Amino acid sequence: MSAPDQLLVVIDAVARRSDGESVRIAKDVLCAGAAVKLCLPDTPAEFAKALARRGSRRPVVIGDDRALVRAVGLLHRGRELSDGALSLVPVGPHGSVDLAGALGVPLGAVAAARAVLDGAARRLDLLVDDSDGVVVRGLRVPAGPSGLAVIEPGSVWDTCRSLVRTLVRPAPSVPTIRTHRLRVEADGRVLSDLDDPVEGVTVLSRGGVAEVVVRPRAAEPVRVEASAVTISGASFRYRADALVTGPVWTRTWTVRPAAWSLTLPAA
Incomplete structure (x- = not known):
């Protein structure tokens, strides 16, 4: 069997717990079409070790968005993203x-x-930050709500108190819009400074550039394209793909055009 048909299939622990039937189906299809070596890591460290020991086998991740981002980050930090395409079978909880x-x-x-088994590798952009972290598609500052809620250790009581206040006090008739003091620079050009509060900032990598949108409270959104974006200000958290990161005081993201390959259905 030729080298491209040799697969290392890493089945993420969350996928195994959340939807074992989909994992079984995907495994059966892959094993029927290629020579497969299965890995069942229980921890992020075991996940990393399995990926590092893939040899000439093509890596396939069965898991959710977090597993995908973890794999891309590991390959990036190992300077192995250009070695070949990564493949994904999405399995995980709703959302x-x-x-x-x-x-x-x-x-x-x-x-x-x-x-x-039958798709083709497609080159995709990547955002890389100044701590060598990766963003596969986009980020939002501040972190904001998401279907993948993250509850920080020690914040459970704060969440409970907030819920109680909501239950015993009528909701305001006009929604409160929070603003944030952030300095946003795109290729050195200042889009917003600390004395001009904004509702949020989004950055999306597409077509070899970063699409930056800054949303002031009392003005139209500012939209630009750039190769590097720096956001700084009071300690803030941001949502990068499926993960919440921070707090940080400043962070710079640089676009790496066509930095990695993902196997997608053939056109």
Whole structure:
């Protein structure tokens, strides 16, 4: 069997717990079409070790968006993203595979597994920050709500108190809009400074550039394209793909055009 048909299939622990049937279906389809070595990591460290020991086998991740971002980050930090295409079979709780769908990966186990076997590698951009972290598609500052809620240790009581206040006090008739003091620079050009509060900032990598949108409270959004974006200000958190990161005081993201490959259905 030729080298491209040699697969290392890493099945994320969350996928195994949340939807064992989809995992089984994907595994059966892959094993029927290629020589497969299965890895069942229980921790991020075991996940990293399995990926590092893939040899000449093509890596396939069965898991959610977090598993995909973890794999891309590991390959980036190992300077191995250019070695070959990464493949994904999205499996996870509801709302946890939105990134995979946005990238064009089929969300059904059978269709996704067949795309791994018969699809084609497509080059995609990547955002890399100044701490060597990666953003596969986009980020938002501040972090904001998401279907993948993150509750920080020690914040449970704050959440409970907030819920109680909501239950015993009528909701305001006009929604409160929070603003944030952030300095936003795109290729050195200042789009917003600390004395001009904004509702939020989004950055999306597409077509070899970063599409930056700054939303002032009392003005139209500012939209530009850039190769590097720096955001700074009071300690803030941001949502990068499916993960919340921070707090940080400043962070710079640089676009790496066509930095990695993902196997997608053939056109």
